[in-house]
Amino acid sequence: MKALIFSLLCLVSAFTLQAQFLMQPSLLSSTTENTISAPTNWQASSSSNPTLLKNISGPDKILHFSFSAILTYAGYHFSREVWQNSHTESINIAICLTSSLGLTKEFTDNICKDTGFSWYDLSYDLAGISLGLIMINNLR
Numbered sequence: 001m002k003a004l005i006f007s008l009l010c011l012v013s014a015f016t017l018q019a020q021f022l023m024q025p026s027l028l029s030s031t032t033e034n035t036i037s038a039p040t041n042w043q044a045s046s047s048s049n050p051t052l053l054k055n056i057s058g059p060d061k062i063l064h065f066s067f068s069a070i071l072t073y074a075g076y077h078f079s080r081e082v083w084q085n086s087h088t089e090s091i092n093i094a095i096c097l098t099s100s101l102g103l104t105k106e107f108t109d110n111i112c113k114d115t116g117f118s119w120y121d122l123s124y125d126l127a128g129i130s131l132g133l134i135m136i137n138n139l140r
Contacts, residue, residue, distance in 0.1 A: 069132040071101065099129065
């Protein structure tokens, strides 16, 4: 259990660091080709790349995260209580249900909307599934 929580915290830290680095205007040094220069200003500004900031931390990301967590938790309990499946089967059903709905939503966005397919949305779905699994293990 501690390893799962540690993994989730590492994932969140990695996303935060990645966002800080990606929002810097230029990470590659102009003098050398193979080295990466350290950014002089570590404060991320939304004006440097507003599209990337919107993709990483848009308001719909909270919905992806929370919907995936709730759906994973509810799918597990529905499978466990109503269908009388085992613990492992119920977890597998909940993960498959939530991830397939997230993928379906992204493919629909790609076909029907201007926003297109978003890997960031899927990463928030995965983080929500992880939170749902933590809730399942701690609240049963």
